[in-house]
Amino acid sequence: MKTGADYDWDHLIQERRVHRDVYTDPDLFEIEMRRIWGGVWTYLCHESEIPEKNSFKRVTMGKRDLIVTRDKEGVIRALYNRCAHRASTVCQEHSGKSATFVCPYHGWSYGVKGNLIGVPMPEGYGEDFDKSLLGLRQVPRVESFKGFVFATVNHAMPSLIDYLGIAGDVLTDFINRAPNGKLELGAGAWRNTYTGNWKLAWDNAADMYHVPFAHRSLVEMTLARSADKDAGASYARKPDAANIDSWSFEGGHTYLYHRPGMGPSIFERARPAPGTEIWANQLRKNIGDAEAEELLERVPGQGMNLNIFPNLMILASQVQVIDPITVDKTQLTWYATSLADAPDEANVIRMRIAEDFPNFGEVDDLEMFRRCWDGLQMDEVEWLDCSRGAHLSLKDTIDERGAIKASGTNEHTVRGYLGAYKQYMQQDAGAKTAV
Amino acid sequence: MKTLKPADIDFTDSSDYLTDEFYQQLHLERLQAREFGPSTDLGIVNECAALLAYEARCLDQRDYKAWLDLYTKDAIYWVPQDDDADIRSYINLMFDDRRRMEDRVLRLVSKFAHSLKPDRLFQRTVANVEAWDMAGGRRRALASQVAYEYRRGHSVEHYVYRTDHTLRQVEGEWKIAVKRCMLINMDAPVEPPTLL
Ligand code: FES
Numbered sequence: 113m114k115t116g117a118d119y120d121w122d123h124l125i126q127e128r129r130v131h132r133d134v135y136t137d138p139d140l141f142e143i144e145m146r147r148i149w150g151g152v153w154t155y156l157c158h159e160s161e162i163p164e165k166n167s168f169k170r171v172t173m174g175k176r177d178l179i180v181t182r183d184k185e186g187v188i189r190a191l192y193n194r195c196a197h198r199a200s201t202v203c204q205e206h207s208g209k210s211a212t213f214v215c216p217y218h219g220w221s222y223g224v225k226g227n228l229i230g231v232p233m234p235e236g237y238g239e240d241f242d243k244s245l246l247g248l249r250q251v252p253r254v255e256s257f258k259g260f261v262f263a264t265v266n267h268a269m270p271s272l273i274d275y276l277g278i279a280g281d282v283l284t285d286f287i288n289r290a291p292n293g294k295l296e297l298g299a300g301a302w303r304n305t306y307t308g309n310w311k312l313a314w315d316n317a318a319d320m321y322h323v324p325f326a327h328r329s330l331v332e333m334t335l336a337r338s339a340d341k342d343a344g345a346s347y348a349r350k351p352d353a354a355n356i357d358s359w360s361f362e363g364g365h366t367y368l369y370h371r372p373g374m375g376p377s378i379f380e381r382a383r384p385a386p387g388t389e390i391w392a393n394q395l396r397k398n399i400g401d402a403e404a405e406e407l408l409e410r411v412p413g414q415g416m417n418l419n420i421f422p423n424l425m426i427l428a429s430q431v432q433v434i435d436p437i438t439v440d441k442t443q444l445t446w447y448a449t450s451l452a453d454a455p456d457e458a459n460v461i462r463m464r465i466a467e468d469f470p471n472f473g474e475v476d477d478l479e480m481f482r483r484c485w486d487g488l489q490m491d492e493v494e495w496l497d498c499s500r501g502a503h504l505s506l507k508d509t510i511d512e513r514g515a516i517k518a519s520g521t522n523e524h525t526v527r528g529y530l531g532a533y534k535q536y537m538q539q540d541a542g543a544k545t546a547v
Numbered sequence: 548m549k550t551l552k553p554a555d556i557d558f559t560d561s562s563d564y565l566t567d568e569f570y571q572q573l574h575l576e577r578l579q580a581r582e583f584g585p586s587t588d589l590g591i592v593n594e595c596a597a598l599l600a601y602e603a604r605c606l607d608q609r610d611y612k613a614w615l616d617l618y619t620k621d622a623i624y625w626v627p628q629d630d631d632a633d634i635r636s637y638i639n640l641m642f643d644d645r646r647r648m649e650d651r652v653l654r655l656v657s658k659f660a661h662s663l664k665p666d667r668l669f670q671r672t673v674a675n676v677e678a679w680d681m682a683g684g685r686r687r688a689l690a691s692q693v694a695y696e697y698r699r700g701h702s703v704e705h706y707v708y709r710t711d712h713t714l715r716q717v718e719g720e721w722k723i724a725v726k727r728c729m730l731i732n733m734d735a736p737v738e739p740p741t742l743l
Pocket residue numbers: 195196197198199200215216217218219220
């Protein structure tokens with residue numbers, strides 16, 4: 113099997129262009145599944161999805177099928193879903209509550225800490241049979257950041273909070289838009305697949321350049337209903353004229369902030385969702401106009417895309433996760449979030465608004481990914497260009513926190529994460545297996 | 548495919564029926580469908596089967612104006628992600644009131660809906676139709692459907708789902724008040740369907 117050292121990275125990833133092999137080479141994909149997925153801090157799930165002792169949720173981290181568990185002390189672990197005996201998976205459910213995982217094949221049973229509790233007919237084993245060595249393997253490092261659970265098999269990674277850096281501050285701002293900072297998952301999810309490499313979705317997540325073109329059907333749909341022929345759509349049509357900024361942070365994280373392009377009220381600007389008027393009026397009646405307006409501003413989420421490398425994307429009110437399946441197949445999961453401390457009316461509106469973009473926007477993004485994938489099949493045409501804005505002096509664009517900041521359509525976001533990616537792919541530590 | 552322009556749609560400006568009572572009624576009717584015995588009145592079954600087949604043909608032919616005309620002014624078009632969830636606090640794969648149905652159609656007929664280019668071809672099958680007359684002059688029809696979507700040069704995607712239609716008479720004609728489509732794999736990743 114090839115390793116990161118078998119590739120000429122300075123050739124594949126250059127200042128203003130990237131080689132197609134980075135997207136299409138199946139061997140390189142296998143290396144990513146170790147060096148990137150689990151090689152760096154990788155998002156697993158949110159604590160609200162495993163709220164009680166013995167709650168569990170099954171997730172993937174690259175090719176690892178993991179069971180994230182919570183024990184009675186509240187400790188969260190990521191267990192490999194793989195029996196120590198003859199390798200059968202021990203958990204078939206997506207999520208649930210269980211104090212044990214019993215392997216269906218020969219009945220070995222495990223606790224939520226991964227410990228082997230017992231094996232049937234133990235008299236068949238000798239005195240040297242050591243149960244403490246035959247638990248479910250677990251990912252050695254699991255950490256939470258304000259409810260968001262990440263893991264890595266890489267002992268050389270810094271702590272999660274250092275890895276997140278400024279992206280952690282932005283994530284905190286996002287969480288704090290929920291009243292009392294109480295944000296919960298568990299309100300359902302869209303699960304989409306597309307034909308194409310995972311990086312097509314990642315590139316897109318900090319790309320404001322595509323909006324007027326790829327999402328034109330959505331812009332037209334919005335305008336057709338609106339009396340004001342420019343209503344709220346101008347920023348989608350001319351993003352560079354709308355004060356939309358983008359950042360690239362150390363570690364490969366990126367951030368788009370489009371709130372300034374959205375006018376005085378995000379709530380007013382959101383496309384009309386089913387029943388919005390009724391529930392907003394009820395809310396105003398229940399808690400008073402002033403408080404209701406303040407809360408309604410938080411309901412659609414935030415005009416932002418925060419992308420935490422490699423697989424967590426926050427957009428508006430949703431938490432989106434990338435799961436690469438194969439070099440040419442990717443799964444995207446969009447988790448709805450609810451405001452745990454807000455009145456029900458706010459969440460009814462939030463759910464209905466959250467249904468909008470996956471239906472009317474994402475479908476065209478997925479089509480773009482498919483078409484890029486088609487284009488990438490022609491190996492004589494080797495390069496993808498990511499030079500937009502590269503002629504500008506970056507030293508003018510370092511913000512007060514030391515992050516690179518530029519207009520929303522500047523492709524420094526692509527160049528930025530590719531630089532980090534290039535380093536991760538060359539590091540050794542990520543290739544180590546878990547203990 | 549008939550060309551439909553935004554001007555051809557009689558826009559619904561407000562959404563004034565999705566009250567708490569309405570949500571609760573949707574939920575009760577969803578539970579009710581699980582208890583139905585066999586349908587015995589073949590006259591009703593045949594009438595409903597004809598309506599469902601016509602709706603399928605409108606969608607296959609992308610005649611979205613005719614499709615919208617099949618629905619009441621306070622209709623719901625609904626594809627749950629979890630058919631047990633309380634959707635006041637849970638998302639659906641699709642959940643459209645009349646206004647959002649019109650939006651959906653607007654996007655589909657815009658020249659820039661890339662996800663439909665090159666032209667998608669649709670074909671669907673309606674089977675196992677059962678139907679009952681209900682209290683309050685309503686009718687219910689359950690069916691099993693498969694929708695195929697072909698994007699030229701690529702494979703044919705297929706979607707397998709049960710449908711539950713609630714019908715109501717408007718000026719002497721049966722119209723669809725609620726359509727719920729329960730995908731067999733509603734919890735699994737799929738290439739998103741255009742319309743079920
Ligand atoms: S494979 Fe699990 S008990 Fe044998």
